[in-house]
Amino acid sequence: xxxxxxxxxxxxxxxxxxxxxxxxxxxxxxxxxxxxxxxxxx
Amino acid sequence: xxxxxxxxxxxxxxxxxxxxxxxxxxxxxxxxxxxxxxxxxxxxxxxxxxxxxxxxxxxxxxxxxxxxxxxxxxxxxxxxxxxxxxxxxxxxxxxxxxxxxxxxxxxxxxxxxxxxxxxxxxxxxxxxxxxxxxxxxxxxxxxxxxxxxxxxxxxxxxxxxxxxxxxxxxxxxxxxxxxxxxxxxxxxxxxxxxxxxxxxxxxxxxxxxxxxxxxxxxxxxxxxxxxxxx
Numbered sequence: 097x098x099x100x101x102x103x104x105x106x107x108x109x110x111x112x113x114x115x116x117x118x119x120x121x122x123x124x125x126x127x128x129x130x131x132x133x134x135x136x137x138x
Numbered sequence: 139x140x141x142x143x144x145x146x147x148x149x150x151x152x153x154x155x156x157x158x159x160x161x162x163x164x165x166x167x168x169x170x171x172x173x174x175x176x177x178x179x180x181x182x183x184x185x186x187x188x189x190x191x192x193x194x195x196x197x198x199x200x201x202x203x204x205x206x207x208x209x210x211x212x213x214x215x216x217x218x219x220x221x222x223x224x225x226x227x228x229x230x231x232x233x234x235x236x237x238x239x240x241x242x243x244x245x246x247x248x249x250x251x252x253x254x255x256x257x258x259x260x261x262x263x264x265x266x267x268x269x270x271x272x273x274x275x276x277x278x279x280x281x282x283x284x285x286x287x288x289x290x291x292x293x294x295x296x297x298x299x300x301x302x303x304x305x306x307x308x309x310x311x312x313x314x315x316x317x318x319x320x321x322x323x324x325x326x327x328x329x330x331x332x333x334x335x336x337x338x339x340x341x342x343x344x345x346x347x348x349x350x351x352x353x354x355x356x357x358x359x360x361x362x363x364x365x366x367x368x
Binding site: 100102103105106107109110113114117118121124125128131132135138 | 158173174176177180181184220223226227230231234235237238333337340341344347348351354355358
């Protein structure tokens, strides 16, 4: 089973990058929702 | 369309799980490299997906330069951003594979260097979009995207034109591949393509919403200049 730590690292890093990017999209969505609510109140 | 998104999301999650199973369990172990070769099932589909996204970015940029349609500009921005994410995966998983196989993390060979240059071009494209605030920004970015897209075939064919340490291409490289390996590779490509499509879709919606909110802020500050929210 040579190379297993590298294989694990590659797969984990791939998903860390994707999930990290998706979380930035979700954060921006949440920020926009707050802005929309603030706009509606005015 | 809104109802289709969660359904497609679930289907993509199932497909990604199936693809992972194919890559880790079904595909046979490569004789010389062992299990580390399975990195290939994430590395290569990520590269193909990034190339497709950069080509869509190229097409959208051309359409934007010809028609000045906002939708084309947003598609260009979104595909460049998601393409950079996939290209980052390629640049990270490649060295992780190279370390146990070549004994080094990185070498300045033509394929690796041109991929890094491609990544830098699209990162600079995103910086231009993010930090330049003028009416000409989308046009300048579109021109940069056209130049960036010219780099994509160079990256792909670099292993044919130059002597390089990088393995030969799976498709059209003259070598042969076990059908189970090919199946795992193609399933992973399909899964990552569906995933990229969904991410692009949600990012497109976010960008549209962002532009609507920016317009509303601008309108509000015109109507009430004293109480500008920003």
